[in-house]
Amino acid sequence: MSSKSDQPAETQYLDQTLRPNRWDDYIGQKNIKDNLHILLTAARQRGHPPEHILFYGPPGLGKTTLAHLIAKETEAQMKVTSGPAILKVGDLAAILTNLSPGDILFIDEIHRLNKAIEEILYPAMESGKLDIIIGKGPSARTIQLDLPQFTLIGATTRIAMISSPLRSRFSGGVFKLEFYSQEEIQEIINRSAKILGIGIEPSASQEIARRSRFTPRTANYFLKRCRDFSEVHGNGKDSKADMSEWVKSQTSGATLTKESVEKAVAMLGIDILGLNSADRNILKVMIDKFNGGPVGLNTLGAALSEEQATIEDVYEPYLIQLGLLERTPRGRIVTDKAYQHLKSI
Numbered sequence: 001m002s003s004k005s006d007q008p009a010e011t012q013y014l015d016q017t018l019r020p021n022r023w024d025d026y027i028g029q030k031n032i033k034d035n036l037h038i039l040l041t042a043a044r045q046r047g048h049p050p051e052h053i054l055f056y057g058p059p060g061l062g063k064t065t066l067a068h069l070i071a072k073e074t075e076a077q078m079k080v081t082s083g084p085a086i087l088k089v090g091d092l093a094a095i096l097t098n099l100s101p102g103d104i105l106f107i108d109e110i111h112r113l114n115k116a117i118e119e120i121l122y123p124a125m126e127s128g129k130l131d132i133i134i135g136k137g138p139s140a141r142t143i144q145l146d147l148p149q150f151t152l153i154g155a156t157t158r159i160a161m162i163s164s165p166l167r168s169r170f171s172g173g174v175f176k177l178e179f180y181s182q183e184e185i186q187e188i189i190n191r192s193a194k195i196l197g198i199g200i201e202p203s204a205s206q207e208i209a210r211r212s213r214f215t216p217r218t219a220n221y222f223l224k225r226c227r228d229f230s231e232v233h234g235n236g237k238d239s240k241a242d243m244s245e246w247v248k249s250q251t252s253g254a255t256l257t258k259e260s261v262e263k264a265v266a267m268l269g270i271d272i273l274g275l276n277s278a279d280r281n282i283l284k285v286m287i288d289k290f291n292g293g294p295v296g297l298n299t300l301g302a303a304l305s306e307e308q309a310t311i312e313d314v315y316e317p318y319l320i321q322l323g324l325l326e327r328t329p330r331g332r333i334v335t336d337k338a339y340q341h342l343k344s345i
Contacts, residue, residue, distance in 0.1 A: 028184040051172030056159040060217030061177040063155035078104040083112030101148040110154035111161035179214035199255030211274040229264035294331030
């Protein structure tokens with residue numbers, strides 16, 4: 001019977017297992033890493049906590065990972081919460097008053113803080129003061145508490161929803177995370193495969209990378225699903241004899257192949273560009289029902305039985321990024337590239 005130390009790394013929380021623990025392991029976002037290196041080094045030399053930092057960009061690009069790396073680099077304790085979790089001013093006050101000098105407070109989805117709570121954050125970030133109003137009406141009074149020096153790190157997918165006064169108080173910098181190149185995604189896949197004990201051929205990691213929407217989180221998800229498929233069905237083997245040989249070969253370091261990856265992602269409904277069935281359905285509905293557009297968002301939502309916000313925030317960005325869809329003053333239009341892609345699959 002194997003001991004706990006013999007178990008695969010993913011018997012722990014998988015996201016935590018795959019998250020880089022050193023700057024050298026964090027792939028991509030070079031410009032941000034260079035700026036953070038200067039910021040953290042200067043703060044360490046002065047003996048002060050780093051200034052407040054805001055990260056923004058699409059989901060899955062590594063905002064939370066950067067926050068954890070900053071905490072490790074500064075050897076600081078990090079308290080983690082999220083915008084929706086802070087419902088009342090008292091919730092934020094409790095968090096801030098429990099911080100120790102040099103601590104890092106990480107607020108994910110910070111754009112979902114309500115305005116009353118933002119107002120409390122302004123003096124806390126600027127001067128380390130927490131103003132609390134006790135009582136109501138004529139008997140109300142204000143108490144001002146001194147806070148220890150701390151660093152606030154915010155992360156958001158919708159920076160436009162953060163008020164200008166709050167954005168301006170991130171004096172350490174506001175950093176936008178960019179999508180990754182295919183080469184960077186392939187490097188991330190190879191690193192994750194090594195951590196999880198998955199052998200993978202270069203052609204297999206390339207196939208996963210090209211479908212991963214330039215996003216590490218998606219790449220790791222596809223890697224795990226391809227591993228699952230390979231363990232259940234073998235590396236593309238169909239016959240029982242082939243399967244038997246493949247199962248035996250696992251002890252000798254067999255790897256994920258291009259063939260098994262292609263079958264696994266096909267089962268997931270992911271095509272060569274990383275589009276899923278919902279993405280393709282949007283394009284097909286626009287072509288079949290609206291002759292490729294232009295079509296308004298309201299009409300498109302009704303035709304797809306989808307909420308407008310879901311189409312606009314979840315599906316459209318990637319389709320537009322690939323050049324398959326265009327937004328015009330008259331509505332959405334399917335591009336020639338989309339027609340060619342749908343014909344090829």
